[in-house]
Amino acid sequence: MKRLSLLVLGVVLAFGVGGCAKRQNTQPTPNGGQVVSDGTTTNKVGSDGTTPGRSLPLPGVSLSTSASDAGTSLATVYFAYDSSEIASQYNDAINSAARRLTQSGSMRLRLEGNTDERGAAEYNIALGERRAQTVKRALVLAGAPESQLLTVSYGAERPAVEGHDESAWSKNRRVDVVALGGTP
Amino acid sequence: MNELFVRSLSRRWSLLSGASLMLLLLAALPARADLSIQITQGVTAPIAIAVVPFAQSQGPWPVDAASVIEADLARSGRFAPLAHGSFLQSPSTASSIDFASWRMVKVDYLVIGRQVIGTANTPAVEFELYSVLTGARLLGLSLPAGNTNVRAAAHRAADLIYENIIGVKGAFATRIAYVLVEGQIPNRRYRLIVADADGENTHVVAESREPLMSPAWSPDGTSLAYVSFESRFSAIYVQTLATGERHRVAAREGINGAPAWSPDGLKLAFTGSTRDGNVDVYVCTVSSGQIQRITDDPAIDTEPVWTVDGRGLYFTSDRSGRPQIYLLSPLVAGQKPARVTFEGPYNARARVSSDGSQLAVITQDQGAYRLAAVDAKSGQGRVITRGTLDLSPSFAPNGQSLIYSTRERGRGVLATVSVDGSISSRLSAPEGDIRDPAWSPF
Numbered sequence: 001m002k003r004l005s006l007l008v009l010g011v012v013l014a015f016g017v018g019g020c021a022k023r024q025n026t027q028p029t030p031n032g033g034q035v036v037s038d039g040t041t042t043n044k045v046g047s048d049g050t051t052p053g054r055s056l057p058l059p060g061v062s063l064s065t066s067a068s069d070a071g072t073s074l075a076t077v078y079f080a081y082d083s084s085e086i087a088s089q090y091n092d093a094i095n096s097a098a099r100r101l102t103q104s105g106s107m108r109l110r111l112e113g114n115t116d117e118r119g120a121a122e123y124n125i126a127l128g129e130r131r132a133q134t135v136k137r138a139l140v141l142a143g144a145p146e147s148q149l150l151t152v153s154y155g156a157e158r159p160a161v162e163g164h165d166e167s168a169w170s171k172n173r174r175v176d177v178v179a180l181g182g183t184p
Numbered sequence: 185m186n187e188l189f190v191r192s193l194s195r196r197w198s199l200l201s202g203a204s205l206m207l208l209l210l211a212a213l214p215a216r217a218d219l220s221i222q223i224t225q226g227v228t229a230p231i232a233i234a235v236v237p238f239a240q241s242q243g244p245w246p247v248d249a250a251s252v253i254e255a256d257l258a259r260s261g262r263f264a265p266l267a268h269g270s271f272l273q274s275p276s277t278a279s280s281i282d283f284a285s286w287r288m289v290k291v292d293y294l295v296i297g298r299q300v301i302g303t304a305n306t307p308a309v310e311f312e313l314y315s316v317l318t319g320a321r322l323l324g325l326s327l328p329a330g331n332t333n334v335r336a337a338a339h340r341a342a343d344l345i346y347e348n349i350i351g352v353k354g355a356f357a358t359r360i361a362y363v364l365v366e367g368q369i370p371n372r373r374y375r376l377i378v379a380d381a382d383g384e385n386t387h388v389v390a391e392s393r394e395p396l397m398s399p400a401w402s403p404d405g406t407s408l409a410y411v412s413f414e415s416r417f418s419a420i421y422v423q424t425l426a427t428g429e430r431h432r433v434a435a436r437e438g439i440n441g442a443p444a445w446s447p448d449g450l451k452l453a454f455t456g457s458t459r460d461g462n463v464d465v466y467v468c469t470v471s472s473g474q475i476q477r478i479t480d481d482p483a484i485d486t487e488p489v490w491t492v493d494g495r496g497l498y499f500t501s502d503r504s505g506r507p508q509i510y511l512l513s514p515l516v517a518g519q520k521p522a523r524v525t526f527e528g529p530y531n532a533r534a535r536v537s538s539d540g541s542q543l544a545v546i547t548q549d550q551g552a553y554r555l556a557a558v559d560a561k562s563g564q565g566r567v568i569t570r571g572t573l574d575l576s577p578s579f580a581p582n583g584q585s586l587i588y589s590t591r592e593r594g595r596g597v598l599a600t601v602s603v604d605g606s607i608s609s610r611l612s613a614p615e616g617d618i619r620d621p622a623w624s625p626f
Binding site for chain 1: 368369372378387388389390391392393394395397398412413414415416417418423425426427428430437438439441442455457460461463484486487500507530532533546553573575576591594619620
């Protein structure tokens, strides 16, 4: 069953959903972009008026995130090391989140998977995704409509707590359940 | 120089279509802190060399080429530059060299040079390499330093000196990309930075409040592919360094990660996932935008990297229960890959040496995460670092060493290690947390 759905999805993907490199080049817009610096003052200028090192200044892009995307945290599910199993203590939180979703059709939940800092960064992204998917399945089993659930994994990139020992790691191995839109 | 500014100013400020994010184009904002380097461990008998401060006509110049050359050679671990206090003379021309005095202080090689303004007002770095034993001139070159680009000319000089003596092309005139994380939770800032291989001359390529990760150099060195979470979901972007122009390559639901350029620069392998969370390796053809799914296993398949011939992909998979390196070659979608690593419970994120003979991986060793060099044919590996959290190895283009991130007093810093583990050095910045280094091609 899973294989079949994967196959169908694979075919869909091959025909260009969200296509790769469709040259979505940055487009000039009347209100787009804001000149923060023209470079002449921020360049490291040598005493002879020239830039030391490589001559080409590299233009940087500053990427801003819309504050409205931040959402509201509903619950956090913590995980044991290298595990994506949900402890039974989170049953109530899962059920309550699922109930809220069914009550507000406009609400969506973003399930943010995270890992501790140890190990390969992209492998941790995959582990975080696995945790987010586990929470997603638990929510669906609790009656939440799948169409209102989004998953994302930040791997080890967005820890909840600074620190480099088990007390920090245990708080960073988590899935944050974040409500978007609707009335949480 | 003026021409460059005009060009950068006339760039069109723009907004990425279809996304609600604003692009603020910052022209050439240098990162605040350049890196400094310390040698932490070296070979027992490095080569004794003396680099005499260069004569500077119409000086002083903003950069002293000799000190850049000296630092490059020292950082390689293969050379021990003589302290200037031990110099008995400081010649800048061939006729003034007294070889007996250099034999007396026991150096094998001598570098002298001059920073000059040539005819047509063009600055240049002239340098000469001598064998102290024979007095023979091994190298004598004048390197143009366009835009008085003394630092770049000095790196090229160091490359030539290294190659002449060691017999392997130097990699000093190359660059590194890395991610610098600053600020406390929840006010973190992520900066994608490009610097010279010695950590100097830093430039912010992209800056965001959401994670940036996994920079990958295009084979021609003109562009970086990287992952940005600026939309709060992951997406892969390709950015042309000289212009700042960028486009989104993959922004599918789920994971868009671990971009890896094919050796011909025509394709990007990356990690994607399905709606139910199955993580697999995909390849997209950059010109057509066509995506092909390569692996199809319920386990995690991620961190693809191309074989040197471009016909296969190494990747990390936990299909055996724990992450190990697998190889799919030839690259036929759905084929069963061969497992490459068998030693230890954790081997992830392979990188391939330029000759294809070695892989660098992250391995679990005595409870720590360290780097191992793995023979690509036999799969046999040896641990080459001794930190507690050594991550993200990236080969120098000459295959002699790796740059990676390690932890020092709770902070991510960059370090280099020779492929045999015998020479290591640390690059440290005064603040922030550094990760995901990637060494540029030549």
